[in-house]
């Protein structure tokens with residue numbers, strides 16, 4: 222980093238509430254130079270080894286971290302204006318250079334529990350507005366006017382505030398060098414209030430936004446584990462032709478779409494030649510990850526099949542399964558998918574998303590193309 226005087230000694234990472242114990246294991250395993258410092262559900266900090274410092278602009282090797290940055294400290298008070306005064310006093314120089322301010326609350330519930338969905342809360346938005354107003358009141362110090370809780374551009378300097386408790390805010394910064402780093406708290410910003418068939422709509426939408434998988438109009442997609450149909454609903458909205466594979470019933474509104482063909486079977490029971498026109502393969506099966514991987518392996522390894530990319534939901538029936546992520550990645554790479562990435566999406570529950578592409582240009586060129594639409598799950 223050229224402009225920011227970075228003498229921070231800690232980094233922060235946000236994750237799903239309940240994933241922090243696994244994150245506390247995962248990060249030091251991938252980055253021995255980081256040692257656990259502070260942990261609350263959904264928010265963890267690590268001390269950086271000064272002898273073996275992370276580069277200023279680092280990319281965290283982690284499936285579970287939603288976003289991460291340098292931590293400049295925390296401020297506590299029942300009075301938000303006192304917290305803001307302390308932030309301005311302690312981190313005003315970084316704040317003055319920020320292009321974007323991201324203010325978010327740590328998650329307190331599992332996504333989907335009791336109607337909770339991740340994203341910027343009313344409290345966080347208000348806190349951000351208060352911070353901006355305090356900055357405006359001292360124009361001699363803050364000459365730039367950063368935007369609040371918007372998607373940041375690549376390379377932008379983001380000032381982060383995580384409301385860990387309403388009276389305890391942690392603050393820091395990051396420079397955007399990943400797609401999720403553009404979003405407040407690493408959560409993509411889309412409407413979760415409109416009507417969708419199931420939460421899988423949000424999961425797939427986030428998976429596409431994060432990975433850039435370029436599903437385009439007319440593309441043939443297959444989803445194994447498709448009922449009741451939220452993911453298919455999204456694919457249909459994107460103009461895809463969809464083969465929905467599930468022994469369970471699909472929602473009528475998805476079923477009646479002429480671009481959807483429902484095969485009421487289990488994945489491995491479908492004839493391999495039925496996949497011959499399929500470009501993108503999706504799987505969201507309520508089974509252990511190796512079952513899902515066995516099912517898709519049989520399909521993609523078949524001579525008649527030429528699948529370009531996959532998005533797989535792998536269920537973590539226990540957090541220890543995370544230790545198998547490298548083996549899962551290897552399995553998929555051995556199938557000819559050179560580019561494989563894993564992430565616990567903000568809209569995932571106790572599961573992760575694995576994205577695989579045969580050609581790296583598939584994911585790169587995708588960013589401009591894929592722009593899935595709107596969306597709350599029913600029931």
Ligand SMILES: C[S@@+](CC[C@H](N)C(=O)[O-])C[C@H]1O[C@@H](n2cnc3c(N)ncnc32)[C@H](O)[C@@H]1O
Pocket residue numbers: 418419420421422445446447448449450451452453466467468469486487488489505506507508
């Ligand atoms: C989490 S739900 C899928 C949600 C779905 N993707 C959506 O968009 O609404 C899991 C589904 O996996 C299905 N399933 C379980 N084993 C399967 C198999 N071997 N092949 C296909 N579907 C399977 C179940 O019937 C269930 O509908």
